[in-house]
Amino acid sequence: MTETMIEATDIGMALGEGPGRVNALKGITLSLAGGELTLLMGPSGSGKTTLLSVLGCMLSPTSGNVRIRGRSTSGLSAEQLAQVRREHVGFVFQSYHLFPTLTAAENVRLALDVRGDHALEARAKAGKALATVGLSHKANAFPRALSGGEQQRVAVARAIVGDASVILADEPTAALDSENGQAVMTVLAEIAKDPARATFIVTHDPRIMPFADRILRIEDGRIVSDQRGGADVRILHALKYAS
Amino acid sequence: MSLILTLASRNLFHDRLRLVATVVGIVFSIVLVTVQLGVFLSFERMVTTMIDHAQADFWIVPAETRSFEESSLLSGRQRLQALSIDGVSAVVPVVVGYASWRKPNGGASTPVLVVGAPTTMAGLQPWNLVEGTADDLSTPDGVAIDRSYFEQLGIADIRERAEINNQKARVVAVTSGIRSFTTTPHVFASLARARAYLGVPPNRANYYVVRIAPTANAAVVRSRLINSLSDAEVLTADEFRHRTRVFWLFDTGAGAALLGSAILGIIVGTIIVAQTLYSSTKDHLKEFATLRAIGSSRNYILRVILAQALISAVVGFSIAVSIDLSLVKITRDAALPIVMTPELSIGLFALTIVMCAIAAVAAIRVVTRIDPVLVFAQ
Numbered sequence: 338m339t340e341t342m343i344e345a346t347d348i349g350m351a352l353g354e355g356p357g358r359v360n361a362l363k364g365i366t367l368s369l370a371g372g373e374l375t376l377l378m379g380p381s382g383s384g385k386t387t388l389l390s391v392l393g394c395m396l397s398p399t400s401g402n403v404r405i406r407g408r409s410t411s412g413l414s415a416e417q418l419a420q421v422r423r424e425h426v427g428f429v430f431q432s433y434h435l436f437p438t439l440t441a442a443e444n445v446r447l448a449l450d451v452r453g454d455h456a457l458e459a460r461a462k463a464g465k466a467l468a469t470v471g472l473s474h475k476a477n478a479f480p481r482a483l484s485g486g487e488q489q490r491v492a493v494a495r496a497i498v499g500d501a502s503v504i505l506a507d508e509p510t511a512a513l514d515s516e517n518g519q520a521v522m523t524v525l526a527e528i529a530k531d532p533a534r535a536t537f538i539v540t541h542d543p544r545i546m547p548f549a550d551r552i553l554r555i556e557d558g559r560i561v562s563d564q565r566g567g568a569d570v571r572i573l574h575a576l577k578y579a580s
Numbered sequence: 581m582s583l584i585l586t587l588a589s590r591n592l593f594h595d596r597l598r599l600v601a602t603v604v605g606i607v608f609s610i611v612l613v614t615v616q617l618g619v620f621l622s623f624e625r626m627v628t629t630m631i632d633h634a635q636a637d638f639w640i641v642p643a644e645t646r647s648f649e650e651s652s653l654l655s656g657r658q659r660l661q662a663l664s665i666d667g668v669s670a671v672v673p674v675v676v677g678y679a680s681w682r683k684p685n686g687g688a689s690t691p692v693l694v695v696g697a698p699t700t701m702a703g704l705q706p707w708n709l710v711e712g713t714a715d716d717l718s719t720p721d722g723v724a725i726d727r728s729y730f731e732q733l734g735i736a737d738i739r740e741r742a743e744i745n746n747q748k749a750r751v752v753a754v755t756s757g758i759r760s761f762t763t764t765p766h767v768f769a770s771l772a773r774a775r776a777y778l779g780v781p782p783n784r785a786n787y788y789v790v791r792i793a794p795t796a797n798a799a800v801v802r803s804r805l806i807n808s809l810s811d812a813e814v815l816t817a818d819e820f821r822h823r824t825r826v827f828w829l830f831d832t833g834a835g836a837a838l839l840g841s842a843i844l845g846i847i848v849g850t851i852i853v854a855q856t857l858y859s860s861t862k863d864h865l866k867e868f869a870t871l872r873a874i875g876s877s878r879n880y881i882l883r884v885i886l887a888q889a890l891i892s893a894v895v896g897f898s899i900a901v902s903i904d905l906s907l908v909k910i911t912r913d914a915a916l917p918i919v920m921t922p923e924l925s926i927g928l929f930a931l932t933i934v935m936c937a938i939a940a941v942a943a944i945r946v947v948t949r950i951d952p953v954l955v956f957a958q
Contacts, residue, residue, distance in 0.1 A: 386956050395873060395952045416877060419952075423875020430955055434870040438590030443583060450583040451876035495874070507956060 340406075342502045342535035343392060344368040348401035350387055350558075361387040362398070363558040369503065374529035374536045374548060379555035385539045386507060388555065392537065393426050393505045394418040406502050423452050427496030429506035429525075433488040435480040435495075441487075442467060442476040445494045452499065466494035470524050486517025490524055497528055504528070506538040510545055522548045584880070588887030591864055599892070602856040606896025607903065609849020610932055614904040616842035617928075618918035620835060625919065626761035627828040628821040630676075630695065634704040638802060639815045640671070640788035647827040648820070649676065649693060656783030658809055665804045667796030672703030673771055673785030677778035681767065682743040683734025690732060692767045693760065694744065696774020703789040706768040711738045712753030717770045724753035728913065729765035744769075744777045759915060761828070790814075846935060853939035857889060861943035868947045869954035881947050885940050893936035897929055 350362035361384045369375055369392075379385050390396040391403060394410055397418070403410045405425045410418065422428075427448070435444045442463050449459035467473050470490040480488050489509060496504050506525065510518035526548040529536035538545070546552060554562040592599050625632075630648050631639075640662055645651040662671045675696040680689045697704040705714040706724040716722050723744070725733060733742065741750050744767065753768070760766055769777065771785075780786075792801050805814045815823070829835025861868070868881055904920055911917040 390953050390956065393873075419872065419875050419877055421875075422873070422952075426875070428873055428955070430870075430873075434866065434873075434955055436587065436867055436870070438594045439583070439587065443586065447583055447587075447871070448874050451871065451874060451880050456581050 339370040339372050339532050341368045342371050342406060343537075344404045345388075345392060346402050346404075348388070348391055348398045348403065350384075350391055350396065351399045352387070361558055362391065364401070365555075365558070365560055366401075367553065367560060367563075369535035369537055371502075371535050372530055372532035373550045374526055374538065375551040375553060376546060376549040377537065377539045377553045377555060378541065378546075381541075383555045384558040385555055387558075389505055389507055389537070389539050392503070393428060394421045423448070423499070425502040427499065427501035427504045429489070429492050429496050429504065429509045431508040431511045433480070433485075433492045433512075435488055435491055437480050440477050440479055441472060441483065441491045441494075444480070444491055445498050448495045448499050462498050463494070466498035467491070469497065469528065470494045484517065485513050486520050489513060489517070489521045493521065493524055493528070497534075500533070502534060504534060504536040506536070506540075508540055508542070509538060510540065510542050515544065518542065518544060584883050584887050585891075588884050589891050591860065591884075592888055592891055595860065595863070598856050598860055599895075602853055602892045603896045603899065605849050605852025605856065606892060606932060606936070607900045609845045609852070609935065610897060610900035610928060611903050611907075612845030612848075613842045613931065614900065614920065614924070614928060615907065615918055616838045616845065617924060618904070618908070618920055619916055620829070620838040620842070621919040621921065621924065622917050623761050623834065623838070624825055624829060626759060626916070627824050629758065630704060630766075631817055631821050631824065633707050634674075634789055634817070635702045635791065636704075636789040636817055637792045637798060638790040638805065639817065639820045640790060640805065640809065640812050641815055641820065642786070643811050643813055645813065645823070646831065647824040649678075650827075651676065651786045653780065653784045653786060654788060654812055658812055659783075659785070659788050661808050662788055662790060662805055665801060665808060667792050667801040668790060668805070669793045669796075670701060670703075670789075670791040672698060672701050672789040672791070674704050674787040674789055675771060675774040675778060675780050676786045677774075677780070678764070679745045679767075679777050681733055681749075681765075682746075684740050684742050685734055687734055691764050692733070692744065693764050694767050694769055694774050694777050696769045696771045696778075697789075698771045702791070706753060706755050706758065708756045708758060710754050710756045714753065716752040717768060717773075719750075719752055721748040721750045721773065722752035722770065723749045723773070724755055724768040725751055725765060726755045726758045728757070728759060732763075733765060745779075747777055749773075749777075759917075761916060763915065846931065850935050850939050853889070853892060853936055854942050857885070857892070857936075857940055858942045858946065860888070861885060861946050865946070865950065866954065869950050869952055872950055873952040873955045878948055881950075882944055885943050885947060886937060889936035889940040889943075890933060893932045896936075897932040900932075901925065901928075 346366050348362050348365040352359050352361050377385055391398050445463040445466050446459045467476050470493050472490055509521055522545045551565045553560055642652040642654055659671050677694055679692055679694045681692040682689045699718045735751055738751050738754055802814055871881055908918050908920045
């Protein structure tokens with residue numbers, strides 16, 4: 338039995354004020370288990386990124402509750418939410434968001450530095466994380482010297498270096514060509530096998546569906562389908578989605 | 581070592597043009613402040629140079645005296661009264677006043693400040709003598725001047741003759757480094773010659789320098805002096821220095837002008853640094869949002885901004901100090917040299933740090949409001 342890493346219950350999220358107020362999420366309930374790679378797919382404006390922000394404790398939901406490893410995040414201050422993020426959440430962004438003035442190793446180490454981890458220990462962990470994504474040889478390279486795929490793998494290393502309970506990725510392959518996208522997804526799928534970590538990816542990209550253990554579809558702020566299955570099912574799903 | 585310093589320094593050095601603007605702002609500000617405060621210090625020292633070099637336990641000065649250079653006259657009776665006090669070992673008259681110096685070649689006259697005191701008693705005699713002796717002032721018409729004023733006074737060498745208030749004067753001794761804070765040179769003379777030059781009646785003087793016996797209680801002697809003298813004040817050297825400084829630095833407005841310029845320098849420097857730090861922070865907003873998204877505390881981000889400000893401060897201060905030291909060297913022999921003391925250097929460094937920290941406030945206000953969700957914006 339795998340552990341539930343994150344649990345969202347009846348999440349509602351209203352954005353904006355007055356007549357322009359929009360209900361971006363409408364009563365979403367889901368849980369993510371360790372060792373599982375979950376894709377969230379849906380059309381633009383369906384609430385994917387808003388849900389990712391709520392699960393990642395960047396936004397506090399208007400209603401409902403998010404629990405990370407059993408700990409409720411309701412009512413936490415901005416600083417307390419930041420603490421939850423640095424201890425339990427790893428992010429991978431579409432635009433990588435690496436620091437151009439830091440090397441690959443320093444970018445990875447940054448996730449530990451903000452936690453106040455000891456520098457020597459952080460260096461060792463960063464080296465290990467870079468090895469996991471196959472970039473040990475690029476540890477001292479600055480982002481501008483890396484390809485898009487390599488930059489995204491550095492971002493993945495930054496997300497996993499702190500042993501986060503949840504990896505949240507926002508369109509991680511959107512800015513990459515097919516080959517680099519596959520390489521990044523291979524890395525993500527590999528690290529998603531860790532039972533101590535749930536991986537949740539927001540994507541439009543049907544090419545990555547074969548990597549998923551579970552596929553959620555969101556429309557108009559609601560989860561409209563939740564499919565699990567073996568590789569055959571996922572491939573069929575991908576073909577259906579593509580057509 | 582934390583990455584805070586690495587991140588801060590690389591953010592700074594990544595944009596060299598902006599760094600140059602920041603450093604120029606700091607350097608401009610600190611050099612301006614140093615020059616003003618250095619001149620202020622120099623001025624502060626120079627206005628009390630006579631008091632500093634007098635061998636006085638107390639000064640008897642006419643009532644309401646505001647500075648060493650400006651005073652009315654004390655009577656000979658007051659000197660005798662002071663001498664009669666138990667514990668007083670000597671009361672040395674000092675005569676001070678402005679006079680007109682006529683150059684040996686008959687050129688235009690120039691004002692001088694004549695300082696006269698007995699040559700046989702320790703009180704106020706010329707110091708830093710490089711030619712002649714203080715005793716030479718007792719020779720007929722003998723005066724001592726500083727060699728830095730030779731040109732201004734039309735003197736080429738010792739033993740040359742001139743006139744003070746239409747009376748003969750002969751340079752018999754030369755000092756080095758006794759500069760006036762105004763353009764008016766000091767001329768030392770014997771008490772009798774000074775009285776003659778300035779038209780001060782015999783037995784009268786501007787000041788009495790009081791020395792007390794080694795075994796005497798200074799407070800008791802002072803109290804007795806105060807009680808026995810009317811129309812005169814009894815000041816310690818520190819009190820007389822303070823009074824003279826207050827007059828020249830603040831009552832005349834000269835010190836306020838220097839301090840005003842220094843404050844202006846601080847304000848301009850702060851604004852320049854604030855502007856560049858603010859724009860740098862705005863340029864790195866996504867990076868700060870990323871830091872926030874990956875869970876950094878506000879405190880961590882504030883430390884990055886402050887580290888940027890402090891690195892700028894250290895770089896700017898180092899360059900400014902090099903320039904300041906050059907200015908100190910260049911102005912060493914000027915009428916009003918720039919003085920740089922260790923205390924001033926430490927104070928300036930602290931000022932630079934504070935200035936840069938204050939300059940970081942605007943940038944800090946930006947990052948404390950940052951929304952981590954910004955990382956999802958493309």
